[in-house]
Amino acid sequence: MKDEPVIARIRLNPHSRDVQRDLRDATEMHRTVMRMVPDGLGDSPRSQAGLLYRLDETDNSSTLLVQANHLDPARLPAGYGKADIKSLTPMFTALRKGLAVRYRIVLNPSKRERLTLEARGKRGRILPLSGADADQWWLRRAADAGLQIHVLTPTNMPPIRPRRQDSDGMRHSLIRYDGTATVADPGALHDAVRTGIGRGKPYGAGLLSLAPAPAA
Incomplete structure (x- = not known):
């Protein structure tokens, strides 16, 4: 292990x-x-x-x-x-189904462009998502990660454009989400915290922070 x-x-x-x-x-x-x-x-x-x-x-x-x-x-x-x-061992040990948590994560919500049949065999561009589309993207990813989101508060962050000489110049749009959730699948959540969520991890995206939610 x-x-x-x-x-x-x-x-x-x-x-x-x-x-x-x-x-x-x-x-x-x-x-x-x-x-x-x-x-x-x-x-x-x-x-x-x-x-x-x-x-x-x-x-x-x-x-x-x-x-x-x-x-x-x-x-x-x-x-x-x-x-x-x-x-992070104490946090992982505390994870259980039904646990109420507060979370914070910076994400690069995006999707791959759909191409026409004529462009078959090529890969579409990665397109940034914003607004309700980004919120829905996060809700889907959170569910896959074992979190049932109750509250999400988005904050637009300054975009990232890598400055390496060999970079493709792609602009990484970042959104921070804060809110509350319930643990639905502790195993999936453990894996998501360890490996991160979404694209843009080399540029400060994907790290999911969790803390116990205050009692209602």
Whole structure:
């Protein structure tokens, strides 16, 4: 049985030049968080490490959440921020059918363009979803992940356009969802938390956070 992942909550230092660079460029942020996982993970190191991350910003601070099978915050740039790490095992152990939870997730709701018969054999473009279409996308994905959503509050996030020279320039539209839900399938939810949901994982999407919902 694999070890359960851990999560690091990093309070970013706004005066760090490395932080300022990463907040401007999602590709650089991805490179920085990948420094925290072990080397030598092969051709798909992010997937092998189980790495997911999300940036939570308020008017006064920025907090970076990083989840992976193993994390070493000492490998972050000097002065990057203060990191606290905890195991997700207690959260996974507490999951049971019918448990009321609060959730937060940043997603890249999207679908593949349908092509005409004349274009058979080709793959359509990935199209971003917004508004009610995005909300329905999240409701379907949540159900597949073992969550019965009760409340969803969408917040449009700044879009991400990777700046790598070899990038296709695709714009990743991000939406944050906050709300309440009930656990319908603990096993499916466990897997969804471990592996993330949807596209855009290298750019801060897909990390699902859960916490017990306050008693009514």
